[in-house]
Each structure stands twice: as structure tokens, then as C-alpha cells.
Amino acid sequence: MKIGGMMINGELQLARPLRWGMVGGGRTGQVGYKHRTGALRDGTYHLVCGAFDVDAARGRDFGMRVGVAEERCYDSYQALIAAETARADGVEVVSVATPNFTHYEITKALLSAGIHVICEKPLFFSVAECDEIAALAREKGLIVGVTYGYTGHPMVAQMAAMVAKGMLGEIRIVDMQYTHGFNAGDDTGASEAQQWRVDPARSGGTFVLGDIGTHLQYLSEIVLPHLKIEKLLCDRTAFIPSRAPLEDHATVLMHYDNGARARLWVSSVDAGQMDAQRYRFVGAKASVEWHAARPDELLYEVQGEPSRILHHGMPYLEEEGHEYDRMGALHTEGLGDSWANIYLWIAQAIAGNPPARYPDMAAGTSGVRWLENCIRSAEAGGAWVDYA
Numbered sequence: 065m066k067i068g069g070m071m072i073n074g075e076l077q078l079a080r081p082l083r084w085g086m087v088g089g090g091r092t093g094q095v096g097y098k099h100r101t102g103a104l105r106d107g108t109y110h111l112v113c114g115a116f117d118v119d120a121a122r123g124r125d126f127g128m129r130v131g132v133a134e135e136r137c138y139d140s141y142q143a144l145i146a147a148e149t150a151r152a153d154g155v156e157v158v159s160v161a162t163p164n165f166t167h168y169e170i171t172k173a174l175l176s177a178g179i180h181v182i183c184e185k186p187l188f189f190s191v192a193e194c195d196e197i198a199a200l201a202r203e204k205g206l207i208v209g210v211t212y213g214y215t216g217h218p219m220v221a222q223m224a225a226m227v228a229k230g231m232l233g234e235i236r237i238v239d240m241q242y243t244h245g246f247n248a249g250d251d252t253g254a255s256e257a258q259q260w261r262v263d264p265a266r267s268g269g270t271f272v273l274g275d276i277g278t279h280l281q282y283l284s285e286i287v288l289p290h291l292k293i294e295k296l297l298c299d300r301t302a303f304i305p306s307r308a309p310l311e312d313h314a315t316v317l318m319h320y321d322n323g324a325r326a327r328l329w330v331s332s333v334d335a336g337q338m339d340a341q342r343y344r345f346v347g348a349k350a351s352v353e354w355h356a357a358r359p360d361e362l363l364y365e366v367q368g369e370p371s372r373i374l375h376h377g378m379p380y381l382e383e384e385g386h387e388y389d390r391m392g393a394l395h396t397e398g399l400g401d402s403w404a405n406i407y408l409w410i411a412q413a414i415a416g417n418p419p420a421r422y423p424d425m426a427a428g429t430s431g432v433r434w435l436e437n438c439i440r441s442a443e444a445g446g447a448w449v450d451y452a
């Protein structure tokens with residue numbers, strides 16, 4: 065007998081693998097390997113080309129070492145598009161794993177050339193840009209997926225199912241935190257990846273809100289799809305002054321349309337903290353709490369009963385909590401598994417068979433909208449603003 069769900073076992077889920085490429089995500093990129101971990105897991109994607117790096121020679125060397133033919137390691141995304149669209153077996157979908165300020169122009173160019181896109185978050189700098197790209201994708205009949213990497217974990221689907229089935233009762237309180245201490249010191253100039261993150265021209269209007277806060281925002285949207293944010297207050301600051309006007313720490317309060325209240329803490333100066341990404345959804349009857357650092361476990365507390373820890377892959381979970389379980393209950397189900405699910409869902413959408421939910425263009429837009437509202441509130445001195 066199988067232990068728990070293990071619904072995914074590596075069998076090809078599409079008629080054939082997709083021809084896949086990457087822009088960015090090369091040897092020096094922090095997030096590139098997570099993309100490859102997700103995309104290459106089930107044979108759903110074949111990595112056929114890339115413009116992996118701003119340093120073309122380094123990008124070519126890297127591409128060849130991850131199995132891409134030399135002539136398909138390009139000096140730039142423009143060269144990639146020109147050459148791949150001229151081939152009968154050209155790339156079909158490209159992932160954009162570059163700094164924030166490049167997402168819009170690269171996504172627009174790829175879609176214009178008829179290529180599906182999987183883009184990093186925060187998707188673009190403004191909702192206006194998102195709306196323009198959404199219209200372009202619709203016109204071209206193409207998919208834009210967004211890599212909210214944690215949201216493919218089966219325990220996220222479990223939480224969403226428990227809320228949808230009324231197991232918590234009416235939602236009253238949402239408490240979320242994504243903090244770490246890796247920027248507690250003044251690391252200005254430390255690395256290129258940190259330099260662009262605190263430069264408004266390259267990062268956008270936020271640092272930690274966009275860098276890590278959008279993960280909280282999208283995951284809570286999955287668990288609470290029936291709730292809409294009505295009002296929001298964002299208080300942000302830069303404890304390292306050179307990061308201003310961007311923030312290395314923020315607190316966001318939110319009111320939902322059912323009267324529920326949310327509190328969200330985002331910080332990269334939480335000294336000593338390695339990785340605190342935590343969600344607590346409190347209903348009238350019960351609560352669930354999930355920590356990304358212990359993703360296999362879901363704390364389920366019913367008022368007046370002993371606390372329970374639900375474990376991934378176990379038969380007592382809701383059906384939705386099993387659907388994309390990969391490892392089974394005896395083994396850890398982690399971030400790489402979650403990314404593999406996200407890449408699988410996006411592939412299914414590209415193949416014309418989208419799952420009920422996956423991080424799509426609307427999800428990316430929703431994140432950018434949330435950031436715009438946070439900035440508006442913060443710039444008004446941390447005032448309550450109606451969610452727009």
C-alpha cells in the first residue's frame with residue numbers, strides 16, 4: 065500500500081515535453097536553480113536554450129554545463145528570440161529569472177514573438193504594466209505564469225480545502241510573517257543581487273515587501289479566495305539608511321470584506337532569524353498554522369480540543385491535500401517539490417488544460433496591486449487606504 069497520497073510519480077503528464085528556455089538564472093543568479101529544479105523534475109520541460117547571464121561568455125559556459133547546445137546559448141534575450149523564432153523546433157516557453165526592472169520588457173518581447181512566459185515575482189512595477197501585458201497575452205493566446213514558489217506545497221492546498229469546507233468557521237484573523245536577518249548589517253555593495261534590490265530604479269517601489277511580502281500576499285489569497293481586502297495600512301522603514309526610500313522592514317494591517325483582520329510582518333533585519341515564513345488563519349471554531357521551514361506539518365487547533373499536527377501525505381488529509389503530494393508521508397516534502405508542482409501546473413495551462421488554480425497573470429497582477437496599495441499607504445505616513 066502506498067503511504068498517503070503520492071499522486072505524482074514522474075510520469076509525463078503532457079502529450080510531449082515543452083521546449084523551454086531561460087533568461088537569467090545562470091551561474092550567479094540566486095533563483096535559477098529553483099526554476100530548473102521545478103521544470104526538469106518530471107520531464108515536462110526540456111531546457112533547449114537560454115540567455116542565462118548579463119555576462120554573455122559566462123552565460124554560454126554555464127548553459128553548456130547544464131546541457132544546452134552551444135549555438136543555443138545566446139548573448140541576449142533579443143538574440144534568443146530572433147534565433148529561436150526562426151527555427152522549426154524553436155523554444156515554446158521561456159522563464160524570466162532576472163532582476164525586477166527587466167521583467168516587463170523581456171516578457172513583452174517574448175509574448176510579442178509568440179512565446180509563453182514564466183516570470184519571477186514581483187511581476188512588474190505597476191498594475192498598468194500588468195494590464196497591458198495581460199491584454200497582449202490574451203491577444204496572442206499565450207500563458208504568463210508567475211513563480212510563487214511556495215504555493216505548490218500540498219499543505220497549502222490542505223489549508224485552502226479546510227477553509228473552503230468550513231472546518232475553521234468564518235475567518236476572523238490572519239497573521240503572517242516572512243522575516244530573516246540576512247540584511248541586518250549594512251551590506252550596501254556586498255553583491256549585485258543585493259544592490260539592485262535596494263535601488264528603486266531596478267527593484268521597483270519596494271524592497272522586502274516585493275521581495276518576500278508578495279509570497280505572503282499570494283499564499284493568503286489561495287487560502288482565502290472568497291475574501292477581498294477592503295482597507296490596508298502599511299508602515300515601513302529602512303533601518304539601514306542607505307536603503308531608503310525603500311524598506312528593509314514593514315508592518316501591514318488589512319481589513320477584509322467579511323470583517324476579518326490581518327497582520328503581516330515582513331523584514332530582512334530580523335537579526336538572527338534564518339527563515340520565518342509563517343501563516344496562521346484563525347476562524348470562529350478553529351485555526352491552522354503553517355511554517356514554510358517545517359512544511360510537512362500543519363498545526364490544527366480546534367477550540368476546546370487538544371492541538372493536532374497534521375502531516376503531509378497522511379490519509380486523514382482532505383483529498384485536495386493529496387492531489388500534488390510527491391514524496392509520501394514517510395519523507396519530507398519541500399520547496400523543490402512545490403516548485404515542481406508550479407511548473408507542472410503552468411505546463412498544463414500551456415497545453416490547454418489548466419488546473420483549477422495556478423499562479424497566472426492575474427496572480428502576478430494581484431501581487432503588484434497589493435504593492436501599489438502598500439506604497440500608497442506608506443507614502444501617506446502609514447495611513448489607512450481603501451484598497452484600489
Ligand SMILES: NC(=O)c1ccc[n+]([C@@H]2O[C@H](COP(=O)([O-])OP(=O)(O)OC[C@H]3O[C@@H](n4cnc5c(N)ncnc54)[C@H](O)[C@@H]3O)[C@@H](O)[C@H]2O)c1
Pocket residue numbers: 087088089090091092093094095096115116117118119140141161162163164166184185186211212213214256257258275
Ligand atoms: N520566487 C522566488 O522564490 C524567488 C526567490 C529569489 C528571487 N526571486 C526573484 O527572481 C528574480 C531574480 O532574483 P535573483 O535573486 O536570482 O537575482 P540575482 O541578481 O541573483 O540574479 C539575476 C541573474 O539575472 C542575470 N541577468 C540580469 N539581467 C539579464 C539580462 N538582461 N539577460 C540575461 N540575464 C540577465 C544576471 O546575470 C544574474 O545571473 C527577481 O525578480 C527576484 O525577485 C524569486
